[in-house]
Amino acid sequence: MTALRTLPAQLLAALRALVVLTVLLGVVYPLVVLGIGQVAFRENANGSLLEVDGRVVGSDLVGQAFTDPGTGEALPQYFQSRASNAGDGYDPTATAASNLGPEDEGLLADVEARRAAVTAVDGPPAGAGVPPDALTASGSGLDPHVSPEYARLQAARVARERGLDPAEVDALVEEHVQGRVLGFLGEPRVNVLRLNAALEGLA
Numbered sequence: 001m002t003a004l005r006t007l008p009a010q011l012l013a014a015l016r017a018l019v020v021l022t023v024l025l026g027v028v029y030p031l032v033v034l035g036i037g038q039v040a041f042r043e044n045a046n047g048s049l050l051e052v053d054g055r056v057v058g059s060d061l062v063g064q065a066f067t068d069p070g071t072g073e074a075l076p077q078y079f080q081s082r083a084s085n086a087g088d089g090y091d092p093t094a095t096a097a098s099n100l101g102p103e104d105e106g107l108l109a110d111v112e113a114r115r116a117a118v119t120a121v122d123g124p125p126a127g128a129g130v131p132p133d134a135l136t137a138s139g140s141g142l143d144p145h146v147s148p149e150y151a152r153l154q155a156a157r158v159a160r161e162r163g164l165d166p167a168e169v170d171a172l173v174e175e176h177v178q179g180r181v182l183g184f185l186g187e188p189r190v191n192v193l194r195l196n197a198a199l200e201g202l203a
Contacts, residue, residue, distance in 0.1 A: 047059050047061070048060050050193055052197050057193070060144055060194055062144055063081045063082065063090045063138075063142050063193075065081060065090060066079070076121065076161045077158060078158065079151060079155075079158060079192050080146075081146065081192045082138050083110075083114060084138070084141040084142065084143075085141045086140070086142055090141065090142055091141075092142060094141070096140075097139045097141065114135045114136075115134075118130050122157050131147050131150040132147075133147045134146075134153070144192060144193060145189035145192065147189065151176070151177075151190040151192075155169045155173050168202060172199060176198065177189075177190055
């Protein structure tokens with residue numbers, strides 16, 4: 001009988017806890033986090049969107065392909081991003097890696113095909129290797145960066161296609177090299193979207 005008499009009280013206490021926690025964790029906490037993000041990290045909180053001439057051209061957190069919409073062929077006048085296995089390429093709803101091992105025949109074939117394509121288009125100097133990130137896809141499939149080496153390899157082709165001074169394009173690449181995070185995390189990198197946006201300013 002005691003349990004029966006206290007059941008309504010227990011249910012009422014549980015309901016009060018549900019309401020309080022819903023308000024705190026479902027309303028107050030998200031609003032506080034949103035407010036902090038908008039004040040202290042506004043650009044990041046809003047997706048790190050890049051605008052050119054008042055038009056959003058992408059996010060510098062998500063890679064994108066610089067290809068012809070009709071043929072899907074790489075546009076030679078732009079720096080090219082790292083390969084992507086996310087959906088049809090750089091699809092945030094299908095972010096994924098191939099999960100193929102280093103001895104997988106399919107992966108090895110892809111690497112060799114990419115090596116041939118990069119060599120044919122950008123022709124690394126004799127004795128110079130093709131940067132690894134030009135041959136492999138990123139783990140997320142959304143990597144917005146390439147290595148400085150890969151960007152430098154593409155500079156001569158971009159300058160030639162646009163009729164620009166190669167030294168000017170080389171200097172632009174160096175301006176966009178980002179160092180290691182906090183000076184020791186990760187590797188130096190170049191954001192391809194930001195580099196191509198700056199490139200448009202030279203043409």
